[in-house]
Amino acid sequence: MKCYNFCIPTIFISYVINIFVILLTTFNSSIPNYVEPVGYTKMPPFSKRVILISIDGLAIHILQTSEQNRISFLMRMAETKGVMGIVKAEAPTETRPRHVALLSGFNEDLFNIWGFWKRNLHPFESILHNAQFSWAYGDPVAIKPFLVEATDRRSSSMKLEYYPEISHNSMYADDFVLKKFKTFIETDLNKFIEADEVTQDGRRGKLLFLHLCSVDDAGHHGGYNAPLYDQIVLNANVIIEQIYELYRKKVSEEDLVSTTFIVTADHGTKPEGKSSGFYLIRL
Numbered sequence: 001m002k003c004y005n006f007c008i009p010t011i012f013i014s015y016v017i018n019i020f021v022i023l024l025t026t027f028n029s030s031i032p033n034y035v036e037p038v039g040y041t042k043m044p045p046f047s048k049r050v051i052l053i054s055i056d057g058l059a060i061h062i063l064q065t066s067e068q069n070r071i072s073f074l075m076r077m078a079e080t081k082g083v084m085g086i087v088k089a090e091a092p093t094e095t096r097p098r099h100v101a102l103l104s105g106f107n108e109d110l111f112n113i114w115g116f117w118k119r120n121l122h123p124f125e126s127i128l129h130n131a132q133f134s135w136a137y138g139d140p141v142a143i144k145p146f147l148v149e150a151t152d153r154r155s156s157s158m159k160l161e162y163y164p165e166i167s168h169n170s171m172y173a174d175d176f177v178l179k180k181f182k183t184f185i186e187t188d189l190n191k192f193i194e195a196d197e198v199t200q201d202g203r204r205g206k207l208l209f210l211h212l213c214s215v216d217d218a219g220h221h222g223g224y225n226a227p228l229y230d231q232i233v234l235n236a237n238v239i240i241e242q243i244y245e246l247y248r249k250k251v252s253e254e255d256l257v258s259t260t261f262i263v264t265a266d267h268g269t270k271p272e273g274k275s276s277g278f279y280l281i282r283l
Helices: 002-027 060-065 073-080 095-104 110-115 140-146 153-157 172-187 189-193 214-220 227-250 253-257
Strands: 049-055 084-088 133-138 158-162 206-212 259-264 278-282
Touching (some): 095 140, 133 140, 133 189, 153 158, 172 206, 172 214, 189 206, 206 227, 214 227, 227 259, 253 259
Parallel strands (some): 049 206, 049 259, 133 206
């Protein structure tokens, strides 16, 4: 009995120490500083402008198993005018770090687990900061990490807007983005399609980033097997089709073919509603 009473606390303490050491060595992955900048190419770019749409939490499973989604706009476009593939997101599969990775080209510093992935551990550059002009609309969690101070030289070439951090239904967020896109078409389309200016720092192209988070909200409320999830994915399909058609009707054929549409996701969704590393990416 004495040995038993002594061994249990000892084993527990040893277990805690081992876990702590593993976490410390695994997550303490500092980002190297003072890396030499990569020179930009002077070759003609593949595309003059990009419309990047992120469907937060989109599970590949729902597009493969739902008859309605198999014949949706996204699937038709992928099969006739684009390419489609599945990729795996690195941990952590959370909205802020995955969108930082998506737009900046590097994964989250895993040591940031101690901050619960709520903020950027290091300052960073992204494609939003280095396009000639960029626009972004969506959830504050996905948009705020890319904001810069008004005194920053990059602020004059960026227009980033997000909706208020208040409770809302699952479709409100995507409808907000669609309304912002319609305003963009009326006020900023000419800036988006005009020819690039000559710059000393190599900045090129225009980028419009649209973040749709209703699918992720629905996924967390019941997983991808829930009827609501299927409905919200279909709604996202409709919104993306409206975005494409609005843009197609407003620009010339030449401007349309020199625009790349990318529809992707930051992570997937598991049946029970948790985030998954697998998601869909389209070009």
